[in-house]
Amino acid sequence: MEELAPRIAAYLAQRMPAASNIEVSGVSRIHGGASRETFRLRASWQEGGKPVSRALILRRDPVASLIETERDLEYNAYRAFHPTGLPVPEPLYLETDLSWLDRPFFVMEQIENCQAGSAFNAEPYGAHAQKIGHQFWSHLGHIAAADPDKIGFSANMEPVAPEVCWKRELDKWEQVIDEDELTPQPVARAAIRWLRRNPPPPSPKISVVHGDYRTGNFLFDGEGNIRAILDWEMCHLGDPLEDVAWAADPLWAYEQLDRPGGMIHRDEAFRIWEEASGLKIDPVRLRWWEIFNSLKGLAIWISAGKEYQEGANRDPVLGFSSWYCTDVHNRVLARRLAEISKEART
Amino acid sequence: MKPDVDIVMQGFLGTLLMDIAPHLNAEYSVGNVSIMGLMLFMASEEYDRAADIRVAENNEMRALFAHAAGIVEDAALKAKLAAAAATTDGSLRVRTLNEGNAALAGLLIELQEHAETSKASWAAGLEARIWDWLVASTERRKLPLPSFG
Structure with missing residues (x-):
């Protein structure tokens, strides 16, 4: 997974012109929505003379998936509901240019220190x-x-x-x-x-x-x-x-x-x-x-x-x-x- | 073949979850190993019962078609039902049984649709019999999940 890190860093550098020394670490694929490849990662950079670090989620289109959907549907839903107070991650970037990561993807805030219940457990909560x-x-x-x-x-x-x-x-x-x-x-x-x-x-x-x-x-x-x-x-x-x-x-x-x-x-x-x-x-x-x-x-x-x-x-x-x-x-x-x-x- | 295949598959489930998964660092890999373990458990049950279920289903569908062939008026459907009722499973290999099962299930769909739209006196009884069979079939195919309690 780490081979993705420099490519993601290059992408973030292009999207965040005020940031410098961008580093991406801890890229790890997770199960999360079987229609997209989901990666957890941490991005760190310098901005305004200060260090910044942010946990992110990257969702990339797969070659084939459980559900065939357009990635902008999901991204736009996050964008619509995030300002309303409904608990959804903050959407950050939607990218359809294949040159960055071979397939379209979007980046959003990672909600840390949380878990998801399993549908295959009688008492998931x-x-x-x-x-x-x-x-x-x-x-x-x-x-x-x-x-x-x-x-x-x-x-x-x-x-x-x-x-x-x-x-x-x-x-x-x-x-x-x-x-x-x-x-x-x-x-x-x-x-x-x-x-x-x-x-x-x-x-x-x-x-x-x-x-x-x-x-x-x-x-x-x-x-x-x-x-x-x-x-x-x-x-x-x-x-x-x-x-x-x-x-x-x-x-x-x-x-x-x-x-x-x-x-x-x-x-x-x-x-x-x-x-x-x-x-x-x-x-x-x-x-x-x-x-x-x-x-x-x-x-x-x-x-x-x-x-x-x-x-x-x-x-x-x-x-x-x-x-x-x-x-x-x-x-x-x-x-x-x-x-x-x-x-x-x- | 000893140890029995179902015993081996269930043993592999234990090895995957207790021995291999704890040594994996990538969350996605741990998830995959867990899913593969669950599927090995299901496959262990299916290995033992697969031929039995398919032979029973195929014979029950043929009996249903033989009954229906005697009551439906549509000549083309009647002929198809009679022909299907007279078929046999050529082998007990699961792939062969599946092919026969699929052919019979396709005709069952046609028969059920015919019964649903028929106003004939036999239609309600035939429709009920088909539903009873479908409910029993889906119950018989229920896949087990392991208990970790």
Whole structure:
């Protein structure tokens, strides 16, 4: 990894003309968002006659990834939300010139002395579950309440009308399954048919949708304070219940339906979200987005499996998510759709 | 082959997590070793059950198709169902069983879609039977995670 250090230092020197003697050290790749290569590093320099040191994160486009996204989507989300007080890292530089690090990348503040919970642990937050759960759902409510135009999120973002936002997302993820499935997927296909035959009522508003708001995608400190909401690669405009359903998906934290993400009870979580967002959770819309999100998950895991199988990316996390997460989402969807199907026939 | 493959894979999981991971300095490498260990654990289970699951699934789908061939009215679908019901697995190699499983699953999708849109008296019963099978199939394929407690 250290071979990247002088190249990053050269880049920072170009971006920070007032700095001199820039040194980059401790470049270390970390797991953090499977759609980008993520590196932790420390930059030190002289500025105004004083030494400065800053911990940074660099996110570089991979050759192939779990999720195909544009890096500027994520960077712009950080730029939109950082001034609002929502805990996100400060975005610093977005670079699309391949001459610096071979692939596009962006640089942002590193949030130090924090950890992320694991989605593969029944108790990812231990004694802090209640405190973190309250913040988790409150922050999501604030994301839903934000005015996408006012905070600058909508710039360069494809607009969508409330009555068709469901269709845009379903079309997108169905296409991923069409293109990437390595074997027929009866449960996914049944889910797609059900979702098309039972479209949700239009959302009362179009909000910022994080797209991957869940256990494991935020950092918290030793006192149980959420310090950074990360991994905005799949953010878009849409129905705010899409995020609610994804955050409550059974995959996160061992399929605990009543305690999504291994945090607080589902009823309490939704009450907090409603209070923070000023919106009501329509159970009919929520059910549609819950089924959609388990399907979206399947699409992501199916795509990851193809990347690994074809050798485009041999990161073990792609193989793991294709095995384990496909298994969970197939079971979740089969149980749910079997119930709905039998209810509809009686 | 002794020691048994599942025992060896589970042993490797222990070696990776307890012996190798603590000596790695790079956080990303530690994460990869942990994921590889988990996948070895899952593979140890799948090694033992893979052929059994696929043979059972393929035979159950054929039985379902034989039943459906006797009730659906669509002549083309009826013929496909009857033909699929009469197939057999050519070998117990997992790759061969997977190929047969994929062909049968493709036809299952077609049959389920047909049942969903049919108003015939048999449709609800067939749809329920397909869902019961899909639920049972996904439960049977559930992958284990190791307990570190």
